[in-house]
Amino acid sequence: MTVYVIRRFLNYAILSLIATCMAYILASTVLDPAARFYGMNPRPPQASIDASLDAMGVNPDVPVIVRMWHWLVNLFTQFSLGTTVGGAQVTDEIFSRSGASLRLLLIGSIIGAVLGVLLGVWGAVRQYRASDQIVTYASYVVFATPTFVIGVLLMIVATQFNTLMGTQVIQFTGEYTAGISGSWWDLAWDRGIHLLLPTLALVLMGAASYSRYQRSVMLDVLGADYIRTARAKGLPRTQALYRHGVRLALIPMSTFFAYSFGTLIAGSAMLEIVFSWRGMGQFQIEAILKNDINAVAGSTLFVALLYLISSTFSEVLYAALDPRVRT
């Protein structure tokens, strides 16, 4: 089991590295780092443009493989991802921004997944009863609403609520109130209230989609022979389902968890932009708009590492649930 997990981990590690390299090459091909200088007035002399590009290691005259090699060498020897177009270290930027993203992503995805699985199982067991119908229709409405629309609609509701209360109860712009000071508790409360709406959006999204898949897989399991066997042995239906059904229904789900993690990362990136958070999603999009190759490659590496962790976790879950895969 340990060997199996380590092997999978190494597999994902190499994969993340290759994906990052491919992102580097793709970014170098698609983005034009010199465009920024050509737009300047007066336009700087070619020699100084080349010097700046060389300093960042993004001069398009140098073959992309050579640039990528330097980038990788710097990454492994100095733990440096190069500088952004603004001159800051990419690693510093990532460290200062990732906290906000990870907080949102972790809380949102865990609550969303747990809620989704519970609702899915509950819905499947009570198929076609009123509660199942309500959960089904509600999850479809959420599922049918794009992330940013959920975000904006939540903002509209929060504004109405604030007007009703006569004071700014729910804060939703930025990660915390600018220039806030106070006790530890005040700061935590401030961050919490800012976290409320984007997390709620992420939880709603996650719960809606996980519950649909869980219900669907669970229904497939319900008709299986071993459920019938368990019932023939005298186990009541509900117990047979919860004891034997859920475990099997979670097997395809564990694959789904890991791979839908990407959707969650993208979803939380969109929410960061909608709610004006200085997070990784916003960083990545800004990097592309600014033709910043180092920042694009660095943030891709960050996402790939998140992926590495979540995929390994899902492999562990998969192996724990289904012994047949440990081969």
Add this chain to the structure above:
Amino acid sequence: MSVMQEQALESPLEPENTVSGARRPLSRNALVWLRLKRMPRFWIGITVVVAIILWAFIGPLLYPYGITDRDALNMGMGPTTLHWFGTNSIGQDIYAQTLSGLQKSLVIGLVAGPAATIIAAIVGSTAGYVGGWVDRVIQWFILLLLVIPAFFLFILLSPLIKGLSWVVLMFYIALFSWMIMAQVVRSQTRSLRNRDFVRAARYMGMPTGKILRRHIVPNMASILIIDATLGVVSAIMSETALSYFGFGIQKPDVSLGTLLADGTAAAVTRPWLFVFPAFVLIALLFAISLVGDALRDAIDPTSGNNRD
């Protein structure tokens, strides 16, 4: 809400031996249709979808304003009898723009969604069934695409899409949204390939392609159908999100995403700019999801009333 109704309508035409296939009185399609037409969800969904399609393509013909027409006398107006969904700050008609965006969403979704599922079914079942190095190569390729979320791949490629038509965007969406489903198909295939009926077919010398078509893929029909339907939803959503953030459809073309992006800033003060396109989008996606869910229940032989 439909529980009583459905049980009351449970017809004797559906005997227990339909699944075994020994002497079935109805073809599989007829049976699916029989179940489907008893589901209120299906009728609600399909009615709304058809109505929206007709509305999107006939509506503009019955309306005086086009997407780029500007009414200088009525700028930033709320909904009136003149401008049904109001106008934006430069006097463009929101109703006309919404319908035009809706047309694009419909075409993109109906092409890209099922296309992605077909790719997923072919790639996933081949990888899972054939195994060995074929599986490993496909796995690596899929994982490579998955490590970078599709949304970022899209925006990274957006400098290439810009200036090209939205039809190109549609194919991009199909090409980058099959991976998760392919993984699910692959792992389902791996558990199916050791089942007795597949093993029997293999020992009888049935070629791989035929086993995949006859035994593997049909056994995943329910999950594939629901994925194709939800794929329509997610393709429409991808386009909307990309355009919302400025990476998809470019001006002067409008899509629901660009409309919503324009409307966001004024969502609280002039809600019609945001709420109407948002509501139309949600209604469309909701209706398609209902049809998908009804199909799932109708196709799966072990679902619904066929169970104890």
